[in-house]
Amino acid sequence: MAGPIKVVHWGLGAMGGGMVRLVQRRVGLISHGAVDTDPAKTGRDLGEAVCFERRLGVSVEGEARQALTGGDICLIATSSFVEEVFSQIVAALAAGLDVICLAEEMACPWADHSGLADEIDRRAKQSGCTVLGTGINPGFVLDTLIIALTGVCGRVRQIRAARINDLSPFGPTVMRTQGVGTSPEEFRRGLEDGIIVGHVGFPQSMHLIARALGWKIDRVEQDREPIISKTHRETGFIKVEPGMVAGCRHLARAFVGDQEVISLEHPQQILPEIEGVQTGDYIWINGDPDINLSIRPEIPGGKGTISIAVNMIPLVLEARPGLLTMADLPVPRALIGELAPEAVQ
Amino acid sequence: MAGPIKVVHWGLGAMGGGMVRLVQRRVGLISHGAVDTDPAKTGRDLGEAVCFERRLGVSVEGEARQALTGGDICLIATSSFVEEVFSQIVAALAAGLDVICLAEEMACPWADHSGLADEIDRRAKQSGCTVLGTGINPGFVLDTLIIALTGVCGRVRQIRAARINDLSPFGPTVMRTQGVGTSPEEFRRGLEDGIIVGHVGFPQSMHLIARALGWKIDRVEQDREPIISKTHRETGFIKVEPGMVAGCRHLARAFVGDQEVISLEHPQQILPEIEGVQTGDYIWINGDPDINLSIRPEIPGGKGTISIAVNMIPLVLEARPGLLTMADLPVPRALIGELAPEAVQ
Numbered sequence: 001m002a003g004p005i006k007v008v009h010w011g012l013g014a015m016g017g018g019m020v021r022l023v024q025r026r027v028g029l030i031s032h033g034a035v036d037t038d039p040a041k042t043g044r045d046l047g048e049a050v051c052f053e054r055r056l057g058v059s060v061e062g063e064a065r066q067a068l069t070g071g072d073i074c075l076i077a078t079s080s081f082v083e084e085v086f087s088q089i090v091a092a093l094a095a096g097l098d099v100i101c102l103a104e105e106m107a108c109p110w111a112d113h114s115g116l117a118d119e120i121d122r123r124a125k126q127s128g129c130t131v132l133g134t135g136i137n138p139g140f141v142l143d144t145l146i147i148a149l150t151g152v153c154g155r156v157r158q159i160r161a162a163r164i165n166d167l168s169p170f171g172p173t174v175m176r177t178q179g180v181g182t183s184p185e186e187f188r189r190g191l192e193d194g195i196i197v198g199h200v201g202f203p204q205s206m207h208l209i210a211r212a213l214g215w216k217i218d219r220v221e222q223d224r225e226p227i228i229s230k231t232h233r234e235t236g237f238i239k240v241e242p243g244m245v246a247g248c249r250h251l252a253r254a255f256v257g258d259q260e261v262i263s264l265e266h267p268q269q270i271l272p273e274i275e276g277v278q279t280g281d282y283i284w285i286n287g288d289p290d291i292n293l294s295i296r297p298e299i300p301g302g303k304g305t306i307s308i309a310v311n312m313i314p315l316v317l318e319a320r321p322g323l324l325t326m327a328d329l330p331v332p333r334a335l336i337g338e339l340a341p342e343a344v345q
Numbered sequence: 346m347a348g349p350i351k352v353v354h355w356g357l358g359a360m361g362g363g364m365v366r367l368v369q370r371r372v373g374l375i376s377h378g379a380v381d382t383d384p385a386k387t388g389r390d391l392g393e394a395v396c397f398e399r400r401l402g403v404s405v406e407g408e409a410r411q412a413l414t415g416g417d418i419c420l421i422a423t424s425s426f427v428e429e430v431f432s433q434i435v436a437a438l439a440a441g442l443d444v445i446c447l448a449e450e451m452a453c454p455w456a457d458h459s460g461l462a463d464e465i466d467r468r469a470k471q472s473g474c475t476v477l478g479t480g481i482n483p484g485f486v487l488d489t490l491i492i493a494l495t496g497v498c499g500r501v502r503q504i505r506a507a508r509i510n511d512l513s514p515f516g517p518t519v520m521r522t523q524g525v526g527t528s529p530e531e532f533r534r535g536l537e538d539g540i541i542v543g544h545v546g547f548p549q550s551m552h553l554i555a556r557a558l559g560w561k562i563d564r565v566e567q568d569r570e571p572i573i574s575k576t577h578r579e580t581g582f583i584k585v586e587p588g589m590v591a592g593c594r595h596l597a598r599a600f601v602g603d604q605e606v607i608s609l610e611h612p613q614q615i616l617p618e619i620e621g622v623q624t625g626d627y628i629w630i631n632g633d634p635d636i637n638l639s640i641r642p643e644i645p646g647g648k649g650t651i652s653i654a655v656n657m658i659p660l661v662l663e664a665r666p667g668l669l670t671m672a673d674l675p676v677p678r679a680l681i682g683e684l685a686p687e688a689v690q
Contacts, residue, residue, distance in 0.1 A: 022499050140497055144676060148493055151656050151677025152485055152649040154367050212678040287679070289648045293640045303634045304497040311496050331489060331676050332496025333557040334632070 005313060006032035008071035008097060010064065010088055011078035012041055015102055017050035018306035019075050024052065029313065033067030034060045064088070068095035073313055076101040080200045082113040086120070089131060093123050098316050099131040100309050104201035106133025107143065108325055111207035121323035130319045134312055134326055136304030137163060138201035141281045141295075142264050143208040144326040150213060155288040159209065162265040162282045165298045166272055167247060168235045178248045178268050179226060181238045187226040187245045198224040198250030199266040206254040206262050212327040215261055217254045225249045233271045246270055311335050350658060351377035353416035353442060355409065355433055356423035357386055360447055362395035363651035364420050369397065374658065378412030379405045409433070413440035418658055421446040425545045427458040431465070434476060438468050443661050444476040445654050449546035451478025452488065453670055456552035466668035475664045479657055479671055481649030482508055483546035486626045486640075487609050488553040489671040495558060500633040504554065507610040507627045510643045511617055512592060513580045523593045523613050524571060526583045532571040532590045543569040543595030544611040551599040551607050557672040560606055562599045570594045578616045591615055656680050 007023050009016055009031060016036075023029045034046045039062075041049040047056035061067040068074060074092035079085050082105040092099045109117035124131045133139065142161050150156050167174060174180075179187045179196040190196035203220045210217045229246040233239075240246050247269025254262040272279060280296040315329050326332070352368050354361055354376060361381070368374045379391045384407075386394040392401035406412040413419060419437035424430050427450040437444045454462035469476045478484065487506050495501050512519060519525075524532045524541040535541035548565045555562045574591035578584075585591050592614025599607040617624060625641040660674050671677070 025499075136497060145493065147678045148490065148676045150679035152481060152644050152653050153679045154370070154648060154652040154655070156679045212676075212680075214680060288652075289645045291640060291644060292642075293638065295636060295638045297637075299497050299636060300634045303499060307499040307633075308497050310499070326676070327678065328675055330673055331493040331557075331671070333492045333672065334495035334498045334501045335557075335559060 004028050004030040005317065006030055006070065006072045007313070008033040008035070008067050008074040008092070009046070010035045010067075010074055010076045010092070012036040012038070012050055012060065013077060014302060015305055016075070016077035018302065019077065019310055020046060020050045021052055022306055022310045024056070026310065029310070031056055031058050032071045033069070034058055035062070035064045035067045036060050037062060064091050065095070068092055068097055071095070071097050073098040073100065073317060075309060076103070077309075078103075080104045082106060082109045082116050086116050089120055090123060093127045093129050093131070096127060096129065098129050100312055100316055101131065101133050102135050102305060102309055103133060104135060104138055105204055107135065107138035107201060108204040108208040108211070109133065109323070110211075111203040117323060124323050125321045128321045130316050130321055131323045132312060132316050132319075132325070132329065134308055136299060136301050136308060138205040138208065139326055140304065140308055140332070141299060142266075143205040144332070146209055146283055146285070147212045147327055148331065149283060149285060149291050149293065150287070153285060153287040153289065153291070156213060156285060158260065158286040159262045160264075160284045160286075162267070163298055164267055164272065164277060164279050164282070165301065166270065166279050167268050168270045171237050175238050179245050180247055180270055181240055182226075182245045184226050184228060184245060191224055196224070196248060198248045199268065202250070202252035202264055202266075205264060206252065208325055208327060209262060210254065211325070215256055217261070218256055220252055220254050222250070222252045225251075227267060227269045229275070231274050233274055235270050238270065240270065307334070308332055349373050349375040350662065351375055351415065351417045352658070353378040353380070353412050353419040353437070354391070355380045355412075355419055355421045355437070357381040357383070357395055357405065358422060359647060360650055361420070361422035363647065364422065364655055365391060365395045366397055367651055367655045369401070371655065374655070376401055376403050377416045378414070379403055380407070380409045380412045381405050382407060409436050410440070413437055413442060416440070416442050418443040418445065418662060420654060421448070422654075423448075425449045427451060427454045427461050431461050434465055435468060438472045438474050438476070441472060441474065443474050445657055445661055446476065446478050447480050447650060447654055448478060449480060449483055450549055452480065452483035452546060453549040453553040453556070454478065454668070455556075456548040462668060469668050470666045473666045475661050475666055476668045477657060477661050477664075477670070477674065479653055481644060481646050481653060482611075483550040483553065484671055485649065485653055485677070486644060487611075488550040489677070491554055491628055491630070492557045492672055493676065494628060494630060494636050494638065495632070498630060498632040498634065498636070501558060501630060503605065503631040504607045505609075505629045505631075507612070508643055509612055509617065509622060509624050509627070510646065511615065511624050512613050513615045516582050520583050524590050525592055525615055526585055527571075527590045529571050529573060529590060536569055541569065541593060543593045544613065547595070547597035547609055547611075550609060551597065553670055553672060554607060555599065556670070560601055562606070563601055565597055565599050567595070567597045570596075572612060572614045574620075576619050578619055580615050583615065585615065652679070653677055
């Protein structure tokens with residue numbers, strides 16, 4: 001490919017904006033176009049729209065067509081759900097762009113949307129383009145990293161993993177969707193109403209692991225429980241008194257027949273360390289050999305998602321056409337730009 | 346590919362024999378041929394030669410040609426060094442087989458043998474075959490796993506990692522090459538004489554990381570120091586008194602210009618826990634974000650090497666022709682056979 005890789009940014013929220021900033025720091029990448037439906041952003045310069053320290057000479061479009069024209073790859077960071085990003089992916093493919101999508105469900109869209117997944121795959125192949133769903137989780141911690149670790153196992157009986165993080169940096173939207181600050185009764189109702197959702201992505205991580213290992217998952221069970229605080233906890237956004245909900249312990253279990261083969265846990269709460277809970281990413285493989293991995297503290301979600309999406313760009317551009325997963329591509333790596341000797345200092 | 350994958354085993358030592366046993370447990374793989382120069386093994390049935398619980402109907406050959414004929418992939422576990430496996434790889438390629446080689450230097454043969462590496466690459470492409478060097482280390486812990494973790498980083502300044510293991514299970518050969526049971530003076534002389542070697546593979550791991558990240562390493566410095574025991578330590582093979590050498594602390598540092606970018610440490614000793622040293626694999630990435638990973642205890646070297654080599658077979662068969670590294674292939678994974686539901690129990 002002659003010249004820098006031309007990146008189109010679709011969605012300029014926290015993740016999309018972060019990717020715009022990272023692309024500017026990378027040799028070999030250039031922001032070519034941008035799409036967002038927020039009227040506060042459309043029509044403005046991309047740099048201004050994401051509070052970057054300079055104008056980028058790219059206008060934020062409300063419609064995708066013009067932004068996509070002439071681009072090489074489209075980074076979609078607009079929604080968590082396959083049904084909502086489907087038309088965006090289709091539009092990018094129709095314009096001849098490869099796609100990296102941060103929608104959690106796109107990490108393995110066959111898990112819950114096999115029809116749409118097959119349709120994306122068909123259209124990608126038709127246009128000779130590649131589509132990848134990725135992110136820190138799903139996309140890395142509770143799936144790709146687990147898969148890689150099984151590579152040193154002669155046998156795998158069962159996989160358990162947990163991602164224990166601190167929600168303190170997050171604002172009102174996340175507090176609401178995780179039920180932070182509710183009473184146990186409000187939490188229960190929030191779950192029923194679909195306002196409290198916990199983590200999006202467990203079935204996707206599980207199906208990604210299972211596809212790689214050759215397991216056929218028969219069912220996935222999920223539970224969302226309130227984490228009741230024993231202490232006073234307070235962030236810039238919310239106060240939690242003893243007896244109130246500090247977060248959501250979301251668990252998922254995957255079964256082959258009656259055998260539980262994968263169990264994933266993602267308790268998300270504010271200030272877990274107040275009650276002695278150390279944040280981290282933890283993986284236990286019951287196999288031959290057993291493996292017991294810890295990453296402390298956990299890989300931060302925002303930075304990790306932004307980084308892996310941008311880092312995968314060259315691997316996606318070189319990949320075969322079709323809808324792929326992280327398990328189909330070479331191991332991720334920090335790539336291109338800023339890693340030259342002068343930048344190491 | 347119709348029918349099972351036909352595997353040829355070249356080298357039937359501890360690693361080679363372990364791979365024979367693992368291949369028998371895998372659906373989709375069959376031992377097709379075997380080569381070893383040990384007169385105690387040639388002419389015998391492969392199962393008997395590696396103390397497997399049954400005959401395998403495959404004769405161990407002293408010459409490669411007959412064993413290779415009709416095979417799909419050759420697992421070479423004969424030596425640590427590129428110069429010693431070169432002719433074996435060439436023979437397997439000439440017979441039209443893909444190759445997975447456990448020689449530590451083959452994990453990234455360009456590190457110290459770029460001429461031979463290029464020649465292997467040329468011959469592999471010529472015959473439409475793939476060659477991969479792998480193993481637990483080099484091949485996974487201190488390179489592939491590190492590369493994968495950088496994938497969630499927006500910036501990588503420096504990488505440090507350590508693999509702290511226990512040599513107690515090993516016999517006289519390893520005791521000698523690691524200097525266990527020597528006096529500090531004997532250790533120094535053993536290093537000079539080349540009898541004590543420490544770990545083989547640091548330059549390979551470092552170049553593998555650097556190639557993936559786009560760093561150009563200017564030099565690698567290595568140090569081998571005696572681990573002097575403060576206590577009495579004793580295994581079935583050796584006794585170490587206080588003041589004697591319990592093992593070899595092998596360190597390597599890679600520089601870009603004057604900047605140290607990678608530092609790897611592999612202290613190998615008997616019974617480290619006697620002096621409070623916990624075995625494990627440790628990775629620290631100084632970047633954005635920082636990453637702090639532990640695997641405790643360490644991934645066992647023998648099982649890990651045997652498993653990853655066999656697990657990579659399908660990925661190597663599907664890969665493009667040429668000499669590849671672990672960074673070129675999809676993430677490793679425990680694959681095929683024994684992972685069906687009935688085997689999970």
